[in-house]
Amino acid sequence: MDGIINIYKEKGFTSHDVVAVVRRTINQKKVGHTGTLDPEAEGVLPICVGRATKLADYIMAGQKQYLAQLTLGVTTTTEDHTGEIIETKPVDFDEDKIRLAVNKFTGEILQVPPMYSAIKINGKKLYELAREGKEVERTARKISIDSIDIKKFIPPNKIEILVTCSKGTYIRTLCTDIGNELGCGGHMSALTRTRSGSFTLDNAITLEKLKEICENGNAESVLLPMEKALSTYNRIFVDKKGEKLLHNGCKIYDYFFESSDYAYAIGDTVTAYDSENILVGIFTVINDNEKNKVCIKPLKILL
Numbered sequence: 299m300d301g302i303i304n305i306y307k308e309k310g311f312t313s314h315d316v317v318a319v320v321r322r323t324i325n326q327k328k329v330g331h332t333g334t335l336d337p338e339a340e341g342v343l344p345i346c347v348g349r350a351t352k353l354a355d356y357i358m359a360g361q362k363q364y365l366a367q368l369t370l371g372v373t374t375t376t377e378d379h380t381g382e383i384i385e386t387k388p389v390d391f392d393e394d395k396i397r398l399a400v401n402k403f404t405g406e407i408l409q410v411p412p413m414y415s416a417i418k419i420n421g422k423k424l425y426e427l428a429r430e431g432k433e434v435e436r437t438a439r440k441i442s443i444d445s446i447d448i449k450k451f452i453p454p455n456k457i458e459i460l461v462t463c464s465k466g467t468y469i470r471t472l473c474t475d476i477g478n479e480l481g482c483g484g485h486m487s488a489l490t491r492t493r494s495g496s497f498t499l500d501n502a503i504t505l506e507k508l509k510e511i512c513e514n515g516n517a518e519s520v521l522l523p524m525e526k527a528l529s530t531y532n533r534i535f536v537d538k539k540g541e542k543l544l545h546n547g548c549k550i551y552d553y554f555f556e557s558s559d560y561a562y563a564i565g566d567t568v569t570a571y572d573s574e575n576i577l578v579g580i581f582t583v584i585n586d587n588e589k590n591k592v593c594i595k596p597l598k599i600l601l
Contacts, residue, residue, distance in 0.1 A: 301521030341491030456493025
């Protein structure tokens with residue numbers, strides 16, 4: 299079995315829990331997730347199976363979208379509703395002021411990761427240090443927030459936001475930062491991931507549904523092809539003469555290109571297919587200076 303299962307992770311499960319359940323349910327050892335989702339969060343969690351585990355990093359690097367509820371006026375230790383309350387402040391629930399504050403966090407910004415995160419410092423995860431009552435200095439990281447749409451104002455102190463962002467964005471921290479910008483503090487009180495790369499809620503299935511499908515002998519039907527994870531990359535098709543080189547992970551020069559569905563450029567990441575239209579791997583387009591010819595160089599072979 300090779301492919302991706304688009305799981306709808308429900309509350310109470312860690313990402314590792316989901317992997318363990320999927321592994322048992324489909325009776326496959328080679329299973330991996332594509333980025334952690336907090337136990338109290340829910341939503342899209344693509345699970346890679348078989349050869350598709352080689353794609354985990356590419357899926358994790360994709361754009362994400364989250365539907366979050368921000369509670370203003372209450373600051374917590376974990377930046378979400380599971381933590382202890384540090385401080386409460388009155389909230390001026392002025393919709394125009396809230397919009398202005400939210401809009402300040404779009405574009406490329408620097409974000410300091412929360413103490414309750416899986417980032418390691420000197421070999422120890424931050425949340426482990428936090429549980430010991432320790433706080434360490436964290437380096438701000440550059441993230442990109444493409445958009446924040448306020449979906450609902452929920453008086454007296456809550457809003458619902460839809461965030462489209464890059465890998466590495468902490469929505470808990472974003473909620474806290476918006477609250478601080480408004481001068482009242484805040485925390486994330488609910489979170490649903492609605493999209494991860496090209497995977498959305500539309501065809502996500504729960505673990506219970508997966509078990510039901512597998513019990514009926516239809517395990518293969520839940521697997522999405524590896525191409526689904528790579529739909530944002532342009533494709534190059536290699537002819538029969540270059541096929542052996544392609545399968546062996548060699549450079550492939552442009553005279554072996556049977557066709558491509560775009561005008562390729564140096565530095566592009568592309569997917570390469572053999573003469574049978576089988577996905578072979580992920581490549582980068584380079585110029586071979588010795589031969590002064592364009593070729594593709596393998597980044598990841600998927601056979």
